[in-house]
Amino acid sequence: MGFIDLNNVSFKYKDNQFIIKDVSLKLLKEDFTGVIGPNGGGKTTLGKLMAGILKASKGDVFIDGLNSQDLKLGAIGKRVGYLFQNPERQIFAPTVEEDLTFSLRIKGIEKQQILIKAQEMMELFQLKHLANQFPFTLSQGEKQRLALAGTLINDPSFLILDEPTTGLDIERKKQLTNILKKLQKKGVGMVFISHDDDFINNLSTRIIQLIGGEIVADKRK
Ligand SMILES: Nc1ncnc2c1ncn2[C@@H]1O[C@H](COP(=O)(O)OP(=O)(O)OP(=O)(O)O)[C@@H](O)[C@H]1O
Ligand SMILES: [Mg+2]
Structure with missing residues (x-):
């Protein structure tokens, strides 16, 4: 079992078509998993399912062995840190x-x-x-x-970062890369969703490609 497991997960927003289609994944703490793919492919949706922010329409998501359907956001927050694609979503003081x-x-x-x-x-x-x-x-x-x-x-013992390098200059991006490498050495597991090829190639041990809500490639380095 991984730290986060997705078992045949499908997801749709309200009555729309399925955005995530029957995805199964085991995410290990030892991996630095990069998620890539075109705009609208479902990366952010998948990240929110991994973090328990969205609940699967079909299938199950297990976080640290617990079904995310049964976990309140507070309980998930103790296990998984999540960075939203738009940082303004997280600012409120x-x-x-x-x-x-x-x-x-x-x-x-x-x-x-x-x-x-x-x-x-x-x-x-x-x-x-x-x-x-x-x-x-x-x-x-x-x-x-x-x-x-x-x-x-x-x-957090596991991190999900949606486009963490957005808006960062070259120097700040290098610093972030170093911070994340240090956290990895401490045993923090990570998933990052990114369009930034340099960043993904530099950090990832595993790369998942998502197109049209389906995993079309899943490679370990
Ligand atoms: N709250 C929502 N309600 C309805 N549809 C949504 C909602 N959020 C996203 N979608 C749709 O789901 C699909 C996948 O969106 P998602 O944000 O997961 O893609 P993404 O791969 O993260 O794209 P990007 O690279 O642009 O960040 C898109 O077609 C989008 O319009
Ligand atoms: Mg996105």
């Missing part, structure tokens, strides 16, 4: 620092510990000078770094 620490504050973690963790993440993602700024006024790359920092601050 009046300052960068509050936004970053939101998930820790609702967990009731001690203030001093939250502060230390926030400093560490703001250092890592170069957000310190923006700590008191209104998140919506950040540049695209800054928003992306904030969203990444907010995902990683929870120390």
